[in-house]
Amino acid sequence: MTTRRSVLRQMATVSTGALLAGCFGESNGTDRETNEVLSGPNGDFVFEPETIEISTGDTVTWTFESTGHNVGAKPEDSDRVKLPSGADPFASYAGNKVYQTVEKGDTYEHTFETPGEYVYVCVPHVVSGMVGTVIVSD
Numbered sequence: 435m436t437t438r439r440s441v442l443r444q445m446a447t448v449s450t451g452a453l454l455a456g457c458f459g460e461s462n463g464t465d466r467e468t469n470e471v472l473s474g475p476n477g478d479f480v481f482e483p484e485t486i487e488i489s490t491g492d493t494v495t496w497t498f499e500s501t502g503h504n505v506g507a508k509p510e511d512s513d514r515v516k517l518p519s520g521a522d523p524f525a526s527y528a529g530n531k532v533y534q535t536v537e538k539g540d541t542y543e544h545t546f547e548t549p550g551e552y553v554y555v556c557v558p559h560v561v562s563g564m565v566g567t568v569i570v571s572d
Contacts (some may be wrong), residue, residue, distance in 0.1 A: 454553060469488050469494045469553050475499045479556070484566055485566075486569070487569045487570075488571075489571055489572070490572050494543045495541050499538065501520055501535065502559075503535055503559065504558065505524075505536075505556050506525045506556070507522040507553075511530075512557060516551065516553040521550065522547075532557045548570065549570045550571075551567060552567065
């Protein structure tokens with residue numbers, strides 16, 4: 435016999451299952467398959483996530499969520515930058531224009547061909563600790 439109590443119990447079970455299924459999806463709204471790093475979210479001097487792990491040949495996209503930021507992985511531009519042996523330096527700015535920034539809403543991409551650990555910075559905010567890491571595995 436179907437009672438009001440048994441119907442409510444079934445509804446609670448279905449609702450709990452749907453809620454738990456949502457817990458296993460992405461919680462921050464970022465599609466991790468795109469290897470996206472947010473630059474300056476909420477106007478903060480951070481890269482989010484601070485560390486990202488990818489495979490050789492993957493591309494990372496930095497999305498600039500506030501003004502005044504860049505991406506610099508040229509050892510001559512900051513003593514905080516570190517590259518694996520044989521890796522090419524990269525930057526969102528041209529040449530030696532280390533304080534050239536990217537407009538809010540724009541993106542910068544780099545494809546990583548050499549495995550190892552890359553430490554990059556936002557040159558204007560490196561003194562504020564705006565440093566990120568990309569770990570590239572074979």
